[in-house]
Amino acid sequence: MSVLKDSIVELIRKTSAEIPDDVQQSLLASLKREQAGTIAESALKIIQRNIELAQSKSQPLCQDTGSVIFYVDAPRDFDQAGFEETAREAVSAATKAGYLRQNSVDSITGRNDGTNVGPGAPVLHFHQHRSPEIKVRMMLKGGGCENVGAQYSLPIEKMKANRDLDGCRKVILDAVLQAQGKGCGPGILGVCIGGDRATGYEHSKHQFLRKIDDRNPNPELDRLEQDILETGNSLGIGPMGFGGKTTLLGVKIGVLNRVPASFFVSVSYMCWAFRRQGVTLSSEGKIQQWLY
Amino acid sequence: MISLTAPFTEEKIRALKVGDEVEISGVVFTGRDAVHKYLHEGGALPAEVSFQNGIVYHCGPVVLRDEQGAWKVVAAGPTTSIREEPYQGEIIKKFGLRGVIGKGGMGDRTLAACQEFGCVYFHAIGGAAQVLAECIKRVPNVHFQKEFGSPEAIWEMVVEKFPVVVTMDSHGNSLHKKVYDASVAALAKRL
Numbered sequence: 067m068s069v070l071k072d073s074i075v076e077l078i079r080k081t082s083a084e085i086p087d088d089v090q091q092s093l094l095a096s097l098k099r100e101q102a103g104t105i106a107e108s109a110l111k112i113i114q115r116n117i118e119l120a121q122s123k124s125q126p127l128c129q130d131t132g133s134v135i136f137y138v139d140a141p142r143d144f145d146q147a148g149f150e151e152t153a154r155e156a157v158s159a160a161t162k163a164g165y166l167r168q169n170s171v172d173s174i175t176g177r178n179d180g181t182n183v184g185p186g187a188p189v190l191h192f193h194q195h196r197s198p199e200i201k202v203r204m205m206l207k208g209g210g211c212e213n214v215g216a217q218y219s220l221p222i223e224k225m226k227a228n229r230d231l232d233g234c235r236k237v238i239l240d241a242v243l244q245a246q247g248k249g250c251g252p253g254i255l256g257v258c259i260g261g262d263r264a265t266g267y268e269h270s271k272h273q274f275l276r277k278i279d280d281r282n283p284n285p286e287l288d289r290l291e292q293d294i295l296e297t298g299n300s301l302g303i304g305p306m307g308f309g310g311k312t313t314l315l316g317v318k319i320g321v322l323n324r325v326p327a328s329f330f331v332s333v334s335y336m337c338w339a340f341r342r343q344g345v346t347l348s349s350e351g352k353i354q355q356w357l358y
Numbered sequence: 359m360i361s362l363t364a365p366f367t368e369e370k371i372r373a374l375k376v377g378d379e380v381e382i383s384g385v386v387f388t389g390r391d392a393v394h395k396y397l398h399e400g401g402a403l404p405a406e407v408s409f410q411n412g413i414v415y416h417c418g419p420v421v422l423r424d425e426q427g428a429w430k431v432v433a434a435g436p437t438t439s440i441r442e443e444p445y446q447g448e449i450i451k452k453f454g455l456r457g458v459i460g461k462g463g464m465g466d467r468t469l470a471a472c473q474e475f476g477c478v479y480f481h482a483i484g485g486a487a488q489v490l491a492e493c494i495k496r497v498p499n500v501h502f503q504k505e506f507g508s509p510e511a512i513w514e515m516v517v518e519k520f521p522v523v524v525t526m527d528s529h530g531n532s533l534h535k536k537v538y539d540a541s542v543a544a545l546a547k548r549l
Contacts, residue, residue, distance in 0.1 A: 105523050108379060112483045112521060119488035128485040129420050129433035164432045167420040168508050176392070178507030210438045210462070210484060226549075236549060243545055246538055248438055248462035250484035297548050301541040306484060307463065308523065309537050339485035 070149070070351030074156035074202070075163070077353070078134070081204055081343040082126045082165045085117050086358040088277045089254075089315070089340045093117075096252055096305070096312035106310030113305070113338060124165075128250075128339040130208035131166040134188035137275065137344075139201040146192050152351075153190060154183045166206075191268075203275055203344030203357060211253065211337040214245035217266060220329040229329045231290060234259055241333040242298045242314065247307015250337035254278065254316040255294070258332045261322035266332035273318035274336050275344075277358070282319065291317040305338075315340075361519075366411050366456040368476040374524045376531040380480065381519040386413040386459065390437055392510035393502065397453070398445040404501040407512060409453035413480075416442060416460035418509025420487075421497065429497035431515070433487035436461040439479070447471035463525055463534030472528050479526035481533075493520040 085093075093113060100107040120127040134157055138149060158181045160166050168180040170187040182188070218237040220229045225240060227233035238257055245253070256273035258266045282288040294317045304310025315338070324330065344357030362370060364384025374380065387407060389397075403409065419434035439446075439460030446458065447467040455477050458468070461484040472478055482490060496516040503511040525533040 105377065105379065108523070109483050112486050112489050116483070116486040116489045119492065123488065125491075126420060126433040126487055129418065129435050129487040129491075130437065131420070164420060164422050167418070167433070171507065176507070178509070180508070208485075213438060239545060239549070243541055246462070246534065246541070247484075248440065250461065297545075300548065301544045303537060303541050306461070306481065307534060307537055308481070308525070309533070309540075337485055 068152060068351065070152045070347070071156045071159070073345065073347060073351050073353045074153055075160050077202065077204060077343060077345055078156065078160040079124060079163070079165045081206055081341050082131055083120050083124050084343070085127060085340065086342060088279055088358065090117065092278045092315045093252070093338060096315065099311045100305070104310060105308045106304045106312070109305040109308055126165065126167070127341060128208055128337070129167055130210065131169055132206040132208040132341070133212070134166065134182065135205045135207060135271070136188060136190045137193070137203040138190065139193045139195050139199070141196070141198050141200070142194050144194075144200060150190055153188060157182050157188050200347040200349070201344065201357070202347060204342065205271070205274060206341040207271070208250075208337060208339070211249040211335045214241075214249040215267070215270075215334045216241045216244065217263060217333070218331045220331060231286065234331050235290060235294065237331050238294050238333055239297060241335070242303070243301065245335055246303055247305070249335040250339065251303065251307065252305055252312040252315045252338050254336040254340055255314060255318065256334040256336065257317070257319040259319065259321045260324040261330060261332070262324075262328065263330060265322055266330045267334065269320050269322050270332040270334040273320050274334070274340070274342060276318045278316040287319045287321065291319050366413060368456065371456045371476050371478055372528050374478050375527045375529065376524055376533050378524040380522050380524060382413065382480070382522060383518045383520070384413075384516070386415045386515050386517055386520070388417045388419065388511070388513040388515065389414045390416050390418055390510055391441055392506040393512055394442045394445040394449060397449050403453070404512070406499060407501060407514070409449075409455050411454060411456050413457035413459060414455055415515070416458070419491070419513060421508060421513065429500065431491045431494045431497060434491045434494055435485055435487035436482040438462045439464050443468060450475050450477045459522055463532065469526050469530065469532050472526055473530045476528050478524050478528055480522035481525040482520075482522050490520065493517050
């Protein structure tokens with residue numbers, strides 16, 4: 067087994083079995099907020115027990131180990147094709163080891179060959195940069211939360227959502243309302259204002275690489291993030307949609323330019339079982355540092 | 359906390375109400391998208407499987423086989439139930455189900471079937487795959503694994519103290535409806 071393959075399998079294992087520290091802190095804070103004796107509190111306690119068990123047994127936090135998505139930042143002499151081949155082998159090995167469910171299905175025949183490798187699986191995003199660092203981040207995004215994502219094309223008259231930040235606010239909150247507990251809340255929103263239908267969703271997912279407790283450097287977007295977090299949590303949807311004080315753990319908003327005729331707001335929802343992790347690698351592919 | 363043990367009789371099911379926290383012990387069968395569509399299209403259950411007075415669990419588990427050939431559930435939380443809304447009501451009626459375990463709740467047709475035929479919707483904690491897998495003590499059998507793939511197969515599971523919350527009861531009440539209506543009203547005040 068190559069060093070790089072070992073490293074990617076280990077990255078997948080840790081991503082699948084261990085909740086990142088920023089998410090854990092946020093969940094613990096939400097447990098304190100919920101009223102004692104409610105089913106919302108019970109739900110969060112089970113979630114905490116689940117986090118401990120998954121970590122100690124090195125088994126998936128959630129059985130839906132989701133779409134396997136890699137984000138690779140690397141210098142220009144980096145072997146991108148070689149990485150892709152090795153990543154596919156690593157995904158297949160991680161599936162055999164039970165870190166990933168057999169989760170990739172032929173969309174026409176419904177056949178599941180049990181490898182998690184196929185057209186578009188895993189997903190790989192490469193970004194070349196000028197630093198010598200090799201950074202590999204990944205996410206496992208389950209289907210339940212992916213299904214409650216939504217894309218809005220502004221203006222939307224019946225929602226009184228115009229092409230401005232207030233219009234964005236209205237549709238983002240509508241996404242929270244429609245999701246209820248179906249995305250396994252408390253959830254985290256990744257939002258993209260602008261872009262096209264493809265890049266909008268892609269960029270909305272990219273927001274999940276930010277830490278839950280970070281703040282948006284753009285003051286207007288920061289205000290919008292904090293506002294949606296507070297307003298979303300005032301709706302009473304609560305953990306799992308059982309009712310309660312914690313509906314959202316975080317809101318992360320990015321922006322892309324758009325063409326004058328289009329104004330998309332793309333909302334991705336991440337469940338509480340927020341599986342993302344990252345590493346920096348040596349040029350031989352050895353893990354040097356964990357990023358979350 | 360209410361203990362619900364097999365057999366799951368209509369009387370026990372009718373006694374449950376929205377908001378009850380329940381621990382289930384007995385046999386449950388997994389069934390999700392492929393199974394529901396198949397049964398709704400007139401497909402038959404395998405001879406060894408009966409849903410009569412039974413519980414179906416919307417779940418696609420991660421299952422490994424040990425050296426002795428025994429199945430071991432590695433992770434087994436619920437999947438989103440609303441996808442089965444087009445099928446569930448009729449399957450409750452036709453096969454005599456007493457309980458459906460899933461997450462996210464279901465719609466009016468399922469709620470009506472629960473009321474008419476004596477069934478409840480149990481909400482398990484989405485994503486709590488390890489806590490729930492610990493409650494699965496044995497996996498005696500699997501059906502349709504080849505046809506539908508592992509996550510979509512019917513897994514027969516013996517569970518013990520499997521924790522759920524009743525969010526739709528057999529008296530026409532739905533916590534999901536209640537929370538949705540309240541959140542619509544709350545949001546209207548904030549727009």
